[in-house]
Amino acid sequence: MKLGIVGSGMIVQEFLPSLVQLEGLEIVGIQGTKKSIGKVEEICVKYSIPKFTDDFNKLCEFGIDAVYIAVPNFLHFEYCKKVLEKGLNVIVEKPMTTNYRQAKELSDLAKEKKLFLFEAITTLYFENYKKIKDWIEKIGDVKLVQSQYSQYSSRYDAFKRGEILPVFDPEKAGGALMDLGLYNLHYVLGLFGKPENVKYYANIERNIDTSGVLMIEYKNFNAMCVCAKDSEGERIGIIQGSKGKIVSEEAPGLVGKVTLKMYDGTTESFDDGFSKDRVVPEFKTFISAVNENDLEFCYKQLEKSLLVSEVQTKARLEAGIKFPQD
Known part of the structure; x- marks a missing residue:
């Protein structure tokens, strides 16, 4: 699975040491903000991640097939929807969205487009x-x-x-x-x-x-x-x-x-x-599901997130x- 990451905060920096070692996962690039782009570049150099940008559209052109969204809660819906509309799979940090209405809309969109939408909840x-x-x-x-x-x-x-x-x-x-x-x-x-x-x-x-x-x-x-x-x-x-x-x-x-x-x-x-x-078990599962195109499992997990x-x-x-x- 070729992964792009949106965000460069504490959760990304905590998880990256484990994520870069996972078999079947290639982290292609990270998108930050204009304000944080210096930090993003440092992170990419540290973990040998080849690309970085402050432009979401550019991130999606890096040859990725999934995006991990790790930004403040109120931005989850916006980014998830943009990623799905570009035909890419989504892994989003919990909570999936701010409210149920938003979560249901994303679920319907993912199913309509036959794309993966996972909430990253370690438990x-x-x-x-x-x-x-x-x-x-x-x-x-x-x-x-x-x-x-x-x-x-x-x-x-x-x-x-x-x-x-x-x-x-x-x-x-x-x-x-x-x-x-x-x-x-x-x-x-x-x-x-x-x-x-x-x-x-x-x-x-x-x-x-x-x-x-x-x-x-x-x-x-x-x-x-x-x-x-x-x-x-x-x-x-x-x-x-x-x-x-x-x-x-x-x-x-x-x-x-x-x-x-x-x-x-x-x-x-x-x-x-x-x-x-804690990131290893969930991401191993996500990688396996995407690589095996197991949408049935994904949508079963999605129902748990909706509830x-x-x-x-x-x-x-x-x-x-x-x-x-x-």
Whole structure:
């Protein structure tokens, strides 16, 4: 798969050391802004990436067949749509879009053009997470679920001083739910499907949620999802059942070592070891799907992203958090 990248921020710089080593992937070029083009050139030299530009149309002429979009949330829809309209495949950082309406439009466009559209959400692709799915039936009737992801943001101090960076900017679709909360949503909805109801209890500062608790209601159990960018807390997942429980030792974006603890005293643990190299499992999957033209798998994953977008949009709007794109 020949890949172009839009963006040169923290996530791109974190992932590139692993991406350039992946078999079946060739990173052809990176597009930055006019302001960041010097940094983009440095990145390309460092990782032997042959081309760079500040022009999106030029990036698409580099002989690529897919684009990885890693720009602020509010730009995801615009770039995804432009890439699909050019007949190229898309891998977009989570959240796929700002709201469900945008996500549905992109999904319809990708299917119409028979193109790939993947949301880059690490959770779903860890073998640890898949092991949780295998174990669910063993713990009997599910009673309670917890998914917690709190991480004091390096940008929160600036926010408190009055400097509004994209991650805390409602104009740019920021906030805790749209960032860490997306991992919680994928963790829970990926295991249990569409809920009966959802409600977000948000801590709101200057019209944006800096933290909150998302309650997800199913017919016979509830899930509590904690996300915070203004404080630190546990990063863990727990699924409690009538016969046992499953514990994830890391935040849902990493999953980490998972342990099945039965009430009869038996235990079983599993760890795929990818928590510290989280981009590898998802991109290996994307590369394989594109190279094998497995659109059926892609659209199955896309339905999961649409469900998360639908639930996120409902919870956010009902909590009074509105974006210009809504």
